[in-house]
Amino acid sequence: MCYLRAGDPSQSLYRHLEEQIDGLDRKVEDLAWQRPQSRRLMTHPGVGPITALATETFLGDPKRFVDGKAVASYVGLIPSEHSSGGRQRLGRLSKQGNPLLRFLWCEAVGHAVRKDAELQRFYLPVLRTIGDGN
Secondary structure (H helix, E strand, C coil), X not given: CCCCCCCCHHHXXXXXXXXXXXXXXXXXXXHHHHCHHHHHXXXXXXXXXXXXXXXXXXXXXXXXXXXXXXXXXHHCCCEEEEEECCEEEEEEECCCCCHHHHHHHHHHHHHHHHHCHHHHHHHHHHHHHHCCCC
């Protein structure tokens, strides 16, 4: 939403930039629909064209990963670990790996949880247990 006054010279620049962004969004969406792996990723709740293309680009061939844990580790979505004397304590995300992909995946989770009642039933109690990160 634009909060510029009528006649403000910034309005024309804003409209021009908005048109360019809309055009780029359409190109990204078209490209994502042309790629089978991206199309498959977009079937997951919360995953749109940008997240799908970024995932395909940064991860490459998914067969190179043994399992989902290996992918999560590669992206940096595993907890840090502090262990001593036979006691294992898991901390916050390690944040190793690609920060853009980690950001996009976390955003996708947020969108998916808001739209899917089953995910809400799973995720909200977890969020209450560990806190909301604030």
